Amino acid sequence: MASLTIENVKKQFGTVEVLKDISIDIAHGEFLVLVGPSGCGKSTLLNLIAGLETISSGTIKIGDRDVTSIAPKDRDIAMVFQSYALYPNMNVRKNISFGLETRKIPKPQIEQQVTKVAAMLQIESLLDRKPAQLSGGQRQRVAMGRALARDPSIFLFDEPLSNLDAKLRVEMRAEIKMLHQKVGTTIVYVTHDQIEAMTLADRIAIMKDGVLEQFGMPREIYNNPASMFVAGFIGSPSMNFISGEIIEHDGELQFPLDAQNGERCHMPLKDLCVNPHTLAKRTVVLGIRPEQISAFSSTDQGNSSVYKLTCPVQITEPTGPDTLVFVQINNQKTTCRIHPDKAVLPGESMALGFDLSKAILFDPKTEKRIH
Amino acid sequence: MGNYSLSQGNHKSVAMIFFRTAIYVILIITAIYFLIPLLIMIFTSLKSMDDIRTGNLISLPREISFDAWKSAWDSSCIGVTCEGIKGYFWNSMKITVPAVLISTFIGAANGYVFSKWKFRGSEVLFSILLLGCFIPFQIILLPMAKMLGTIGLAQTIQGLILVHIIYGLAFTTLFFRNFYVTIPQDLVNAAKIDGAGFFRIFFKIMLPVSIPIFVVCIIWQTTQIWNDFLFGVVFSSGETQPVTVALNNLVNTSTGVKKYNVDMAAAIIAALPTLAVYIIAGKYFLRGLTAGSVKG
Structure with missing residues (x-):
């Protein structure tokens, strides 16, 4: 030894x-x-x-x-x-x-x-x-x-x-x-x-x-x-990488999520990284694991780190304990891990809660983490 | 449905029997065709000279006599000595056994190094060694004779053994190397980690799994060396000649009548050892030659 x-x-x-x-x-x-x-x-x-x-x-x-x-x-x-x-x-x-x-x-x-x-x-x-x-x-x-x-x-x-x-x-x-x-x-x-x-x-x-x-x-x-x-x-299904351009909205820098159906939500950059101002107008990649996107529920209402976005569901894959739901966000395929009882049929829309507390940002050029 | 498949089965088996029969008939005919010369040899060797003179080539011996065999073995004349081929037969034994064993063993060690202990330039060295498989032996006769003379082994059995070992190495190395590359490197690595060194791995891990290729090598080398005429006729003389050379001399000794029965008996005697090796180990030969060519 x-x-x-x-x-x-x-x-x-x-x-x-x-x-x-x-x-x-x-x-x-x-x-x-x-x-x-x-x-x-x-x-x-x-x-x-x-x-x-x-x-x-x-x-x-x-x-x-x-x-x-x-x-x-x-x-x-x-x-x-x-x-x-x-x-x-x-x-x-x-x-x-x-x-x-x-x-x-x-x-x-x-x-x-x-x-x-x-x-x-x-x-x-x-x-x-x-x-x-x-x-x-x-x-x-x-x-x-x-x-x-x-x-x-x-x-x-x-x-x-x-x-x-x-x-x-x-x-x-x-x-x-x-x-x-x-x-x-x-x-x-x-x-x-x-x-x-x-x-x-x-x-x-x-x-x-x-x-x-x-x-x-x-x-x-x-x-x-x-x-x-x-x-x-690491992780299966693997982490979602959603790229988007940082915008200024309500006086602060935000990362936009666009469900392509008119629904949008904006995540304040200060919750995602230490120095948000260095990222102004840049394109970054948001990394969020499938289990951090779940069906939006009333208990999420008061949670400031969960953001709601209603998206049309494209495909569902029931695995048993969870159902994988695929949606388009910022025109990119995104996997969400949903409780099987809450999942809707393909074609329908679903209110999803994005938990930002564990989401992270990456630089699309170097592919390194932005802290 | 059961009946249907049964009747179809019958139909199939009739055709099968027909083709099987055809195949066997063809095989038997070709086998007879190839066996006839051997049969003629055996028949002739068992005939007396009178029998040979009066009968025809393929007729059965009128009475079986082993006199020709006896004479071929120990009393027929080769050149000026009349002691049969027995001395030369033992010469061949004395040459073949050590030459086969030594060349096979060195080939195994070579193959082990070329497959499992590669070093800088080992592939080049192996390619050069392989040239030995393609060299026509006639071209090395003179330099080899000179070399044997220099080291004092000219016209000796030891000299012939040395020549056969050297020119056997190309093939034995090739055989073993190709066999050993099919043995996973992990096996050697596992043994290395288990603390075994070069020789322990060779003797305890590699050699025990090499029996098929040993058989191939031994058959190949025995046949090559026993049947060799060229080296025998060039590098030996008189007392030290191998049986192939003696057989040639026996047949060409031109005193008196040509004794076909003795010639034939001597030829069969000279061929017996290789025949025996094939019969005893032949099934391993085919198995070993294809070993490694197919995975599994």
């Missing part, structure tokens, strides 16, 4: 820079999720932590130890691969004990460790089988068992659930979280699935094109995304 410090890490393949100056720092026992679209460099970063690829510049420390140029086997890490990478010629028992045998750990201790891990993952009955005789979920367990048996200071997971079907994925996700709570080892976990990132992580690092876009706690990232990319990537 140990903390992990990544300092100014860069990685180049030939002339292509796949990681640009990444710095991440997590404390002992934390669960770090590296998330981003494919090709963002998250797996490369994991391989650098594992030592499977050589670092171009920067340092990686596990605990107080600089491991930047240390071989994988001496880094005291264990890794679970996307393909599971079980040794096909060995049975489950051998797969789990291989790393221990390589490290010349005495036999009785190995046996004890295998038994313990098998019990923890409920794979005792599979110990004498070959990987080919196991189902996907069982292979996944064995792969985790192999990592657990070593009792390393850091676990590395490389998209471990992406080869499982949806139901099993949810189950295993919960199990990984339980496991982490039980053993308390530091974990670095790579995924492209933002739900996995949100549900598992203590810290999320969102990456795009080799750049660390934002690093923080899941709630912080959800509520205060630093850029349009982060805002759009």
